[in-house]
Amino acid sequence: MQHGRGGGWNGDQKGSARSVGIPADQATVRRSNLSLVLRHVSERGSRSRSLVAAETGLNKTTVTSLVGELVARGLIKEIGPQHAGAVGRPGLALALDGSGVGALGTEVNVDYVAAFATDVAGRVLIDRRVGFDATGGGPERSLDELARTIKEAVAELDLLGVTLAGITVAVPGLIDSATGIVEVAPNLGWYGVPVAKVLSKAGVAPNVPITVDNDANLAALAEFTAGVAAGTSDLVYLTGEVGVGGGVIAGGRLLGGADGFAGEVGHVMVDPSGERCGCGRIGCWETKVGLAALVRMVTPERAYGVGDGVVRDPEERLAEIELRQAAGDRRVDAAVIEVGRWLGRGAATLVNLFNPRVIVIGGYFARLAEQIIPVAQTELKRLGVAGSASRCTFVASDLGFGAASRGAAGMVVERVLSDPTSIDIRHVVTSRPGEER
Template sequence: MTNRHLTRTSTGGTPPAGSAALRRANLSSVLRELRDHTSLSRADIAEATGLHRATVSNLMAELLERRLVREVGVEHVGAIGRPRRAVALHGAHVGALGMEINVDYIAVHGTDLSGRVLVERRVVFDAMGSTPDRAVRRLGLVAKEAVEAMRRAGSAPAGIAVAVPGLVDAARGVVTLAPNLYWRDLPLADRLTAMLGPLSVPVLVDNDANLAALGEYISGVAAGTSDLVYLTGEVGVGGGIISGGRLLRGADGFSGEVGHLRLDPNGDQCGCGRIGCWETKVGLAALVRTAMPEHAYGLPGMPVPDPGERVADIARGLASGDRRMMMAVAQVGEWLGLGGSILANLFNPRVIVIGGYFASLAQWLLPHAQDQLQRLAVAAPATECRFVASTFGFGAASRGAASMVISQIIDDPTTIMDSPPRPAAF
């Protein structure tokens, strides 16, 4: 990650005895450097963090004991070939599980600390047509299966983060309002923790677009871009905003509900109950209703397919020149550009990353969207903002959720036990 928050000792020496907080911060600084590079020597880390070399060696001994780093060989520098022992991020025994529940699927992305993918899948599930209790039960079962798969690979999850399309009180893990799921004031973190029972894995809950934006910022198509907006391309449309290298949450943590910008006072009713919201123009349900009305969401007796299948059907139609689908996508592209121009005028991002189905149909959507954005953006620099398609597909939020867990581990490595059990062979 490019926005580093380094804590340095004032004298460059070893932290004073009993300064646990300072030691945690310095351990975190070392791990952040290693996350940003394939491998580094202790001297490299000392130079980058401003810590004394003796301090770095001391910190490295603890990180090696916790098996969060590993030595990867000796490199030679300088004219006399002075050897330096390089280290790299390790933590194969420490896992992070990211999940997303959306209208028609549950996505899972589990990794270890070094980023090795241990489990990744998407399960078709009609969350919109289920009660909150049934949806939470299904989410819990998928979580248990993922945790067990990660443990078989020798990695015990240090946390689970769940992405939800709606307003989330992240501090309490409560979904305040998820209009497309018909959830209100649902204590999802507590409910899921209770379901996991003896697995004893901490659970976080956050907005799907926020987590997807973090995932894109850390390792996506616009990684390191300090000012970006991410747009989910789902039945609902949410926005995650990175400003100055930080996630913009707002006073109550509810920023980014861009799908509920009112763009058409005479438009359709949205799942939130209002009229003419942006997502009623550009959400996947709106596109399917126009492009394939016989397969529209909510029709009685219609099974809920994987969203990727719906999008693949539309892509095939577009490739074959289906006129109805071409007109539907052109219309969505124009509305996408109109809403994007509002975001460009408000937040002045360098890029607007489009995910979900937007990314899958980018070659047909973006010419219309980019034209509208450039025409409607007011400030000259804002016209340089461009749409880019995510490469994460429908998995951006679950990836970002896993990244959030990893960031918390790196923020406080002391939460990882000193002598963890050896992982199973793999």
């Protein structure tokens, strides 16, 4: 499944030439079987070779060979005898390893750059966000900052003895993921920016693939796999940033559209007499519910675009708003209610179109969820088709502003699971004589 924007969890199938020099058709079958075994252990947990063979339908000899290669690539490890009550020598249990293989997800957004790294087993190695004026800095300075962030992360992973399997960059805009070009990112002011090409010259090893994808789609995938609504086959994720992006999971798969640009919900026109949007149009949904809209209503003297030389992370802006609310500033309560109303109105359209079971709200929406959700839910029930609206609920993400970079790292892990041969063989594994493997 290949989409121009956020193609879902799919590998690019590179690296098959590393499959021990066997013919292409056999290499394809072996790569598929390596993926089957690795994914099976990843999803099912520790188990013996015999159990893996029984559950996957592969014969024991094949599983032993595949496991040997996965161990050699550092993706599976043996964790000791597994006693299952059977007569005879116990089998050695297998478990997902990948502790020496890292996945780096990064994000550049209007007012910050973020990095999130895990190993293949999902252990978090790096998690940081740095305030940065990407809109004011333009593409060149922003990519310089992103390259610096990547270099620092790679150096940290090196110190941990972790080899980087890939980098995925999240950007709020329309992305041609096949070329790594940001076609348009209105809130950043980017048009036709070759992000992958630029970053490939920033000191990253040439064998480390760099891909670019839409932030909302990556965040939706993170929510689908590890968020508050994990496993929900039909959900919509809303970013809650300066702009508003959407990722749609339908039937357990990310909805991409003909050109991969599905999910640009923030630029649906909801008020023909409203504010001008960063995309140049009037009355887009994000002009009503984006963080920029909330800041403009509460602190107009410090609104986005009003330069005072101070770079504010979104958390800092939210902290200021919360302090004003605690001090009794009535503008805050009115603004939050207004955002909730428009959030519910726009969500009603999404529910009528996609019939999700859950709408996960992220970013600043999640931070103010206790105040926003009741208002939005009431508006949704009022405007949505009765049946679908009554069964759809808003829930607040617990991934904060890091959902997109987390999803970006997850995309790299998924590529490893899909093609284990993309990871070099590190050492030769020999069987222990006489053991049930």
